[in-house]
Amino acid sequence: VTAGEAAPLDPVRWRDGALRLIDQRRLPGELAYLECRTVDAVAEAIRNLAVRGAPAIGVAAAYGVLLGAETAARAGKDPMPAAREAARVLAATRPTAVNLFAGLARMEAALDAGSARGLLDHLRREADRLLEEDLLTGRRIAEHGLGVLPAGEPLRVLTHCNAGGLATGGWGTALAPLYAAHRSGRRLEVFANETRPLWQGARLTAWELSRAGIPVTVLVDGAASLLLARGRVDVVIVGADRVARNGDTANKIGTLGVALAARHAGVPFYVAAPLSTFDPRAPDGASIPIEERAEAEVLGSQAPPGVRAWNPAFDVTPAGLIRGWITEVGVLRPPFPLPGTGTTPAPDPVD
């Protein structure tokens, strides 16, 4: 994995004065790009899940602020208040996506530091930097992840949901080490849980891996325990929505069950996530709020009318079930090198 190596995917890019997104709603049916030329178009793409995955949303929002400033400048208006208004609009799209606020905070800091003169170039550079940092983080996660993949061919990996290139600037988190291993010529077999209720595994993980030429097999979430118990998995890697200080990890609903089954089968279970996913304010999993989503996502057309559903969007896997956290600074164990935890990130030996 070298610094100049192209990412497997380009879900969020600046092209010809517009933000170009892979429209994830149309996957796996077709690979279609959505061109956003206004703040409202970006906000709508985030809201309607054309772009999803916390890191991808953060980068998209940053370019949205740039679009707000550019639109104002073209109309002969002051780009500074327009950029601030864009940040306000974009912040209201997905209230729980941490990387969204991080991306907007970076752009607002750039606004504070800049002047009207040269503002557009300044904002463009900051948004580009956010994307480049995300791609660098993905490459580093790939590199560190390679170090913990078990020996043997084909390497049989189980994952849950989509923590792939689509969810980020292009490398992904859980899937980044798999792309790197595949490019180095190693034979892989990836098992993707379909990930009810929104099918991110069956739709997105299956699509992006098979597109890269990596063999992928989809299974219902309930079949993961048997797959593990039958000795058909060498390692489990998943992404994360939030990691508490003690290592308890919130991720897509169903992850806890996979971790329990991996422990039962004696298979190592890793979480791959950038340090921005680690929350120094959350001491443990009990302090991570569980978002509950609409019942209709579960009930669909299957259940009889009048029946209720319980639809938590993610669960919390206790730190004790996790072998290691694959980050851009190495494979960590608690205590993590985070601001306010008395430790600082070690210099990164990769790249």
Place this chain on the structure above:
Amino acid sequence: VTAGEAAPLDPVRWRDGALRLIDQRRLPGELAYLECRTVDAVAEAIRNLAVRGAPAIGVAAAYGVLLGAETAARAGKDPMPAAREAARVLAATRPTAVNLFAGLARMEAALDAGSARGLLDHLRREADRLLEEDLLTGRRIAEHGLGVLPAGEPLRVLTHCNAGGLATGGWGTALAPLYAAHRSGRRLEVFANETRPLWQGARLTAWELSRAGIPVTVLVDGAASLLLARGRVDVVIVGADRVARNGDTANKIGTLGVALAARHAGVPFYVAAPLSTFDPRAPDGASIPIEERAEAEVLGSQAPPGVRAWNPAFDVTPAGLIRGWITEVGVLRPPFPLPGTGTTPAPDPVD
């Protein structure tokens, strides 16, 4: 639960000279009955899943043999060979359903013992007896199950797939104790895993419980671990497809994950099944074959073309994760009182 008490459902009944089935394919949309007046109609209903659930299939097949004999007699033909031919046709419908063969074996024994004279009455009595035995077994499972339900109201129960009235003559296995508890006035809250890939929980368990007035909440299979970990379940009860001599239990795919999560959460996990589900020839779970079904059931319209799926129909839960086996002769632990295992069923104190 008294001997004369009506079962919650009537999925398989003999009415006006025909076999009347609840058409489970049309649930939960509507409660429609299918009238089978020929062997071929019964065979087709079993094949196309209009009737499903091993005990229900066994009873349906028995009446199918009766229909074969009656059709021949009405046409002035010998009913004896027609009944034997019916048994042959019905045996080919679902090759792995154990109760199908048990039901047909009972009818063939009745043929062997009978004569052409009075044959139709003889067959009718044997099929009725099979249904009555199934209903009695369900009532006894209900009674024994009541004895192990934890105290407290509402009693919060988690189940997987459909081991309800629909899958049997009318009482069910895992759901039988819940019907009995509800009728005795106890408040219940049942959580039903949706049960991918065929949605038996969301479609059938949700339907039959809500019809009986028992509050039911559907969740994706991947959410069961979180539900248990958050202390929201008092007891787990599931059915079984086959129980080995050491107690290892095959049941619908996803059951193993529920059992592991129940252990993690310290929640008791019970299997409810008639003794006919216990296989004295299977020493342990490793000797139970795992049926793998069509990939299309998993891939549906979600996954991209060319992607493979792994679709095991059931998994095996190790005996060590199971608190007890609720049967018609009591709540058992291995060694079970089975033919060929050196023990015999104890006299039943219930009814």
